Amino acid sequence: MIYKGYEIEAFDHVFFDVNEGVKIRVNGVKFPREKGEHYATSNETQAIEWAIAEYEGKYLSRGGVIYDSEADYLAQWSG
Numbered sequence: 001m002i003y004k005g006y007e008i009e010a011f012d013h014v015f016f017d018v019n020e021g022v023k024i025r026v027n028g029v030k031f032p033r034e035k036g037e038h039y040a041t042s043n044e045t046q047a048i049e050w051a052i053a054e055y056e057g058k059y060l061s062r063g064g065v066i067y068d069s070e071a072d073y074l075a076q077w078s079g
Contacts, residue, residue: 003048003052004052006026006027006052006055007025007026007027007028008024008025008026008048008051009024009025010022010023010024010025010044010047010048011023011024011025012038013044014038020040020041020042021038021039021040021041021042021047022038022039022041022042022044022047023037023038023039024039024047024048024050024051025051026051026052026055027055029055031050031051031054031055032051032054033054039051041064046064049066050064050066053066059072059073061073
Protein backbone atom coordinates (compact mmCIF):
# COMPACT_ATOMS: atom_id res chain seq x y z
CA MET A 1 0.00 0.00 0.00
CA ILE A 2 1.07 3.60 -0.49
CA TYR A 3 0.96 5.78 2.64
CA LYS A 4 2.17 9.40 2.67
CA GLY A 5 4.13 8.73 -0.52
CA TYR A 6 5.92 5.65 0.83
CA GLU A 7 5.49 2.02 -0.20
CA ILE A 8 4.42 0.33 3.06
CA GLU A 9 4.15 -3.35 3.95
CA ALA A 10 3.11 -4.52 7.40
CA PHE A 11 4.13 -8.09 8.19
CA ASP A 12 4.90 -10.58 10.93
CA HIS A 13 2.08 -9.49 13.21
CA VAL A 14 2.38 -10.87 16.74
CA PHE A 15 -0.88 -10.35 18.63
CA PHE A 16 -1.34 -13.51 20.66
CA ASP A 17 1.96 -13.35 22.51
CA VAL A 18 3.07 -11.42 25.59
CA ASN A 19 4.98 -9.09 23.28
CA GLU A 20 2.38 -7.79 20.84
CA GLY A 21 3.80 -6.11 17.79
CA VAL A 22 4.31 -5.64 14.10
CA LYS A 23 7.17 -5.16 11.64
CA ILE A 24 6.95 -2.62 8.83
CA ARG A 25 8.75 -2.26 5.51
CA VAL A 26 9.14 1.28 4.16
CA ASN A 27 10.27 1.30 0.53
CA GLY A 28 11.66 -2.21 1.04
CA VAL A 29 13.58 -1.43 4.27
CA LYS A 30 12.50 -3.32 7.42
CA PHE A 31 11.74 -1.45 10.63
CA PRO A 32 12.63 -1.70 13.41
CA ARG A 33 16.12 -2.31 12.02
CA GLU A 34 17.26 -4.72 14.76
CA LYS A 35 16.96 -8.39 13.90
CA GLY A 36 14.01 -10.09 15.57
CA GLU A 37 12.51 -6.84 16.90
CA HIS A 38 9.04 -5.48 16.25
CA TYR A 39 7.12 -2.36 17.23
CA ALA A 40 5.33 -3.20 20.47
CA THR A 41 1.84 -2.12 19.50
CA SER A 42 -1.32 -3.66 18.11
CA ASN A 43 -2.02 -0.37 16.31
CA GLU A 44 -0.68 -0.90 12.79
CA THR A 45 -1.11 2.78 11.85
CA GLN A 46 1.04 3.84 14.82
CA ALA A 47 3.72 1.34 13.81
CA ILE A 48 3.69 2.75 10.28
CA GLU A 49 4.15 6.30 11.62
CA TRP A 50 7.11 5.15 13.75
CA ALA A 51 8.69 3.33 10.80
CA ILE A 52 8.35 6.35 8.52
CA ALA A 53 9.91 8.58 11.19
CA GLU A 54 12.87 6.21 11.52
CA TYR A 55 13.14 5.97 7.73
CA GLU A 56 13.39 9.77 7.63
CA GLY A 57 16.24 9.67 10.15
CA LYS A 58 14.31 10.75 13.22
CA TYR A 59 14.80 9.28 16.70
CA LEU A 60 12.14 7.09 18.27
CA SER A 61 12.21 6.90 22.06
CA ARG A 62 11.37 3.68 23.88
CA GLY A 63 8.07 5.31 24.84
CA GLY A 64 7.13 5.83 21.20
CA VAL A 65 7.77 9.58 21.06
CA ILE A 66 9.36 10.84 17.83
CA TYR A 67 12.20 13.37 18.09
CA ASP A 68 14.11 15.10 15.30
CA SER A 69 17.36 13.58 16.62
CA GLU A 70 18.80 11.64 19.52
CA ALA A 71 20.42 14.90 20.69
CA ASP A 72 16.97 16.51 20.95
CA TYR A 73 15.79 13.55 23.01
CA LEU A 74 18.80 13.73 25.35
CA ALA A 75 18.51 17.53 25.68
CA GLN A 76 14.98 17.15 26.99
CA TRP A 77 16.14 14.91 29.82
CA SER A 78 19.36 16.69 30.79
CA GLY A 79 19.10 19.20 33.65
